[in-house]
Every structure is written in structure tokens, then in C-alpha cells.
Amino acid sequence: AQSVTQLGSHVSVSEGALVLLRCNYSSSVPPYLFWYVQYPNQGLQLLLKYTSAATLVKGINGFEAEFKKSETSFHLTKPSAHMSDAAEYFCAVKKTSYDKVIFGPGTSLSVIP
Amino acid sequence: DAGVIQSPRHEVTEMGQEVTLRCKPISGHDYLFWYRQTMMRGLELLIYFNNNVPIDDSGMPEDRFSAKMPNASFSTLKIQPSEPRDSAVYFCASSLNSARITGHEQYFGPGTRLTVT
Numbered sequence: 001a002q003s004v005t006q007l008g009s010h011v012s013v014s015e016g017a018l019v020l021l022r023c024n025y026s027s028s029v030p031p032y033l034f035w036y037v038q039y040p041n042q043g044l045q046l047l048l049k050y051t052s053a054a055t056l057v058k059g060i061n062g063f064e065a066e067f068k069k070s071e072t073s074f075h076l077t078k079p080s081a082h083m084s085d086a087a088e089y090f091c092a093v094k095k096t097s098y099d100k101v102i103f104g105p106g107t108s109l110s111v112i113p
Numbered sequence: 114d115a116g117v118i119q120s121p122r123h124e125v126t127e128m129g130q131e132v133t134l135r136c137k138p139i140s141g142h143d144y145l146f147w148y149r150q151t152m153m154r155g156l157e158l159l160i161y162f163n164n165n166v167p168i169d170d171s172g173m174p175e176d177r178f179s180a181k182m183p184n185a186s187f188s189t190l191k192i193q194p195s196e197p198r199d200s201a202v203y204f205c206a207s208s209l210n211s212a213r214i215t216g217h218e219q220y221f222g223p224g225t226r227l228t229v230t
Contacts, residue, residue, distance in 0.1 A: 034218060043117070043204055043221030044156075090156065094217065100146075100169060101219060103156045 002027050004093050004104035012110040019063075019078040021107050023091030026072065032094040033074045034101070035065055039087045047089075050074060061085070086111045117222035119205050125228045131193040134225045136205030137186055146219060147180055147190050148204040156204075162188065163210070195229045202226050 007022040025031065033050040048059025055067045061084075065076045074091060091104040118137040126132055138145050146161040160170040165182045173180070177196070182188040192199055206219040 032217065036221075043206075043223050044219075045221065046218045049218055100158060100161060103158075105155050 002031070002093050002095055002099070002102045004091050004102055006089075006091050006104040006107050008107055009105065010108045010110070012112060013081045014112050015083055016080050019076070019081045019085065019109065021076040021089050021091075021109065023065075023074045023076065023104060024072055025074065025091070025093040027093060027095050032096075033065075033067060034092040034094070035059065035063070035074075035076050036090045036092060036103075037087050038090065038106075044090060047076070081109075081111045083111050083113065085109060117205055117207055117220055119203075119222035119225050121225060122223065123226045123228075125230065126195055127230055128196055129194045130229075131191065132195045132199075132227060132229075134190040134203050134205075134227070136188045136190070136222060138188070138205070138207030139209075139220055140186065142207035142209045142220070143185075144208045144210055144217075144219075145182060145188050146206040146208075147188070148206065149201045150204060150224070151201045159190070192227075195227075197229045200227055200229050 003026045005024045035047040036044040037047050038044045047063050048057045050057050050067045058064045063078045065074050067074050088106045088108050090106045092101045094101045120135045143164050147159040149157045159172045160180045161168055162182045180190045202224045204221050204224045206221045208217050208219045210217050
């Protein structure tokens with residue numbers, strides 16, 4: 001069965017510092033991978049997705065993620081954190097186009113001025 | 114496009130009452146999902162539909178919960194009777210699963226915050 005783990009339920013960074021949110025997945029085949037962001041009192045919205053086209057994926061708001069098959073990882077990074085990046089971030093995996101998406105437990109990102 | 118529309122945005126009801134949550138997916142999308150989010154359990158998939166047909170309802174917690182999709186532009190999630198432990202934010206999401214489109218990302222509505230007292 002597929003699963004997603006996100007190391008660290010809460011991450012704090014200083015404004016301007018590197019953001020690194022970790023995601024590891026288990027899947028028997030190269031999957032579809034997603035990062036979603038949820039701002040307070042809103043629904044989830046897509047940050048970026050991996051669909052086997054390129055291992056380094058760029059998303060909105062300066063975020064990017066790298067698919068590493070050997071490590072079964074899809075970590076999310078941003079070079080310089082902004083206060084507006086404070087939100088909940090969810091990693092998600094989907095084995096094939098016909099499978100349901102499995103969401104990770106989420107990581108809450110705080111940005112300290 | 115207006116995105117996924119959910120109503121009501123907030124619902125406060127008393128235990129034992131029937132609650133109906135509504136969702137209008139993005140036009141043209143063929144998948145519709147209902148999720149529940151709580152602090153304790155995180156984001157849970159309750160049920161999803163493909164072309165208005167329920168595909169997987171294994172996440173529906175019990176018989177008090179039911180969902181319907183009478184047409185491609187409308188779905189309901191009903192709780193009868195409601196209980197305090199049903200208090201949560203309920204999200205509807207839709208997606209397009211086409212051979213021409215890769216990724217199949219889901220588009221979420223703003224959610225309905227349900228409080229059962």
C-alpha cells in the first residue's frame with residue numbers, strides 16, 4: 001500500500017532562511033507526487049507536482065521540489081522564507097492516474113520575523 | 114472559473130439534527146472527492162465519485178454518513194443524525210482525469226466548518 005511520511009509536524013524558520021520540508025513515500029512504481037499548501041481557514045491548493053517529466057519541479061511562490069527515486073523522497077525547498085509562507089504543507093502521492101491520492105499528515109511552517 | 118463551491122461555509126447544529134453539505138465541482142471535472150479534516154485525525158478521504166458514480170466509500174465513518182452526486186455539477190454529503198464528534202472541516206475537491214492531462218491534481222473548495230453541539 002502507498003504511504004506518505006512527513007518528518008516534522010512543525011517547522012520554524014527565520015524570515016529569509018532556507019525552507020526545507022521533508023517528504024518520503026512508499027510506492028512500488030514511480031508515482032505522481034504533489035505538494036499542497038493550506039493557508040488558515042482555506043482549502044488546500046497545489047504548490048507543485050511531479051509527473052515523471054523532470055526530477056526538479058518548480059512551483060508557485062518560489063518553491064521547488066526534487067524527486068529522488070533512490071531515496072523515495074520528494075522534499076520541498078525555498079531559498080528564502082517570507083512571512084506569507086506560514087501555512088500547513090501537505091505532501092501527497094498517487095501511484096497511477098486511477099488511484100486515489102494519499103495525503104501525508106502535514107507540516108506546519110512558522111516563519112519568525 | 115469560480116473554482117469548487119461549497120455551502121454553507123459554516124454550520125452550527127445540535128446533536129441529533131440532520132446536516133447537509135453541498136458542493137459544486139469545477140465544470141468539466143469528472144472526479145469529486147469529500148474529505149474531513151480534524152486536528153486529531155488530519156485529512157481523511159471519505160468518498161469519491163467518478164462520472165457521478167461512487168467509486169470508493171471506504172472512508173465513510175458509519176451509516177450516519179451518506180453522499181450523493183445526482184449530476185455532474187452537484188454533490189451532497191449528509192449526516193443523520195449528527196453527533197459532536199462529527200465536528201470538523203469538510204472539504205470537497207474535484208479533478209480532471211484525462212489521458213491528455215498529466216498530474217490529475219485536485220482543486221479544493223474553501224470547506225464547510227461544522228460544529229455539532
